[in-house]
Amino acid sequence: MQQQRKQILDNIRSSDLNCIVVKDVLSENAEAAVRQCLRQLQLLKNVWIGVFPPNVFTRLMGTLVNMFVEELIHRVCSVEDISMEMATQLTDMYTLVVQKSPTLFQSQSDVEQHVKSWIKLQELIFVLGGSLKDIENHWNDGYGLLAVHFKREELRNLIKALFQNTQFRANLLAKIK
Numbered sequence: 256m257q258q259q260r261k262q263i264l265d266n267i268r269s270s271d272l273n274c275i276v277v278k279d280v281l282s283e284n285a286e287a288a289v290r291q292c293l294r295q296l297q298l299l300k301n302v303w304i305g306v307f308p309p310n311v312f313t314r315l316m317g318t319l320v321n322m323f324v325e326e327l328i329h330r331v332c333s334v335e336d337i338s339m340e341m342a343t344q345l346t347d348m349y350t351l352v353v354q355k356s357p358t359l360f361q362s363q364s365d366v367e368q369h370v371k372s373w374i375k376l377q378e379l380i381f382v383l384g385g386s387l388k389d390i391e392n393h394w395n396d397g398y399g400l401l402a403v404h405f406k407r408e409e410l411r412n413l414i415k416a417l418f419q420n421t422q423f424r425a426n427l428l429a430k431i432k
Contacts (some may be wrong), residue, residue, distance in 0.1 A: 272330045
């Protein structure tokens, strides 16, 4: 498990996803790294599915997929400025992860149950592609899905990174304090 974890993290950290801070757009190696991680997880599924009992397989796969998803989330939540082009690229890449990850489990519903950060990844995709009004609605005065899955400071940082400094943004940031 440690070796697999290290390999996934190394793939991400050696790609453009590791330097979002200094780029306006990501090169193809970022998507290639995400696809490589998904391939690695698929290969593990093919090997492990006949070796481990179903409940052990599901827990192991859930642990690795969750670590992968958390790393992807962390890469975006720690950035101070995200261009519109980069937000679109990230949305496309992360949507690919949302589409492919359920196939790594015996039952596609296992991903929601065993990957703790699953909904957070989907909410991050929503934020990357959403408007300030959409985000405000999803925040729902601290009771919406964004409030459940994001710390206030994480969401504030994302909004600052994605949107220009306008009065509407300032008002939304004030609501999220």
